[in-house]
Amino acid sequence: MKFLSKKKSLLIAAAMSVSFIAAPLTPSYASEAPQGYTQQDLNDEMIMAVAWMQNSAEYRELCYQAYNVALDRVIKAVAHHKKSDKPLAIVLDADETVLDNSAFEAGLVGTGNSYSNATWKEWCDAGVARAMPGAAEYLQAVDKLGVEIFYASNRSLKDHYESSVRNFKKIGFPQADRKHMIFKADSSNKQARFDQVMKDYDVVVFMGDNAGDLPIGTYHKSQEERNALVDKHKDEFGKRFIAFPNPTYGDWEPALKKDKGSYWALNNKEKSDVRRDSLRTWRPVKTAQDKENTKPGNEQK
Numbered sequence: 001m002k003f004l005s006k007k008k009s010l011l012i013a014a015a016m017s018v019s020f021i022a023a024p025l026t027p028s029y030a031s032e033a034p035q036g037y038t039q040q041d042l043n044d045e046m047i048m049a050v051a052w053m054q055n056s057a058e059y060r061e062l063c064y065q066a067y068n069v070a071l072d073r074v075i076k077a078v079a080h081h082k083k084s085d086k087p088l089a090i091v092l093d094a095d096e097t098v099l100d101n102s103a104f105e106a107g108l109v110g111t112g113n114s115y116s117n118a119t120w121k122e123w124c125d126a127g128v129a130r131a132m133p134g135a136a137e138y139l140q141a142v143d144k145l146g147v148e149i150f151y152a153s154n155r156s157l158k159d160h161y162e163s164s165v166r167n168f169k170k171i172g173f174p175q176a177d178r179k180h181m182i183f184k185a186d187s188s189n190k191q192a193r194f195d196q197v198m199k200d201y202d203v204v205v206f207m208g209d210n211a212g213d214l215p216i217g218t219y220h221k222s223q224e225e226r227n228a229l230v231d232k233h234k235d236e237f238g239k240r241f242i243a244f245p246n247p248t249y250g251d252w253e254p255a256l257k258k259d260k261g262s263y264w265a266l267n268n269k270e271k272s273d274v275r276r277d278s279l280r281t282w283r284p285v286k287t288a289q290d291k292e293n294t295k296p297g298n299e300q301k
Contacts, residue, residue, distance in 0.1 A: 033272035089201035093208035
């Protein structure tokens, strides 16, 4: 999904974190990004996350798992639906929920380019985004069950609707029309669109890669508030709420900045510093024996 201000990023350690059991976590020892940190340097922080999304079996597993859980919910809702009930629907984000835009992110790596309205429009106009693993099959199954599908995307209704329709249809997404593609007309806050759908439909599941894709009130909230709201609704995940992994961008990134002022107003070095400073870090401490074993001539064979 594309957000309020979609400048791309990755906190590599957050995307591919490794847990160390040998010692407790301590406050961050992360060093600052060097002076003269460029847009290319910032873009290159995305490599691990994009590589994982495009290549790992684990990412595919999580996608299939999410769609399987969601489809099971829909099948059960259809089985128990009465004619007197509201019609059934699902509400989902598009980007990184059913639509794979990782090639756009990968295209920034190794360059000084960045997300902008112009570069994002060019990507959308190209219409080459792929379906995420299992997405088309899931959506087609929901469609065959007679359930309405509402794509609550923050793609622009004015600038991205026509190209998105073409892209959706090309990769087999059903119900790709003006009624069901409820794109952003003004606000990036999706709550009004959620409310409109819920007024007329019984929504079986909400699906998205960002907390803002769910009706839990995280729009423009701090990191602590976002986490608290997710914790408050923890029993609904895997049920009414289905979440997708996206370590490349999202509202979690600007929320890393805890003091006043906009994250997006920071320069490249400052953004990288904010990411590094957010890390909980553990580092091994070499014992005297370790140091002895690493002396020249004492290398372990």
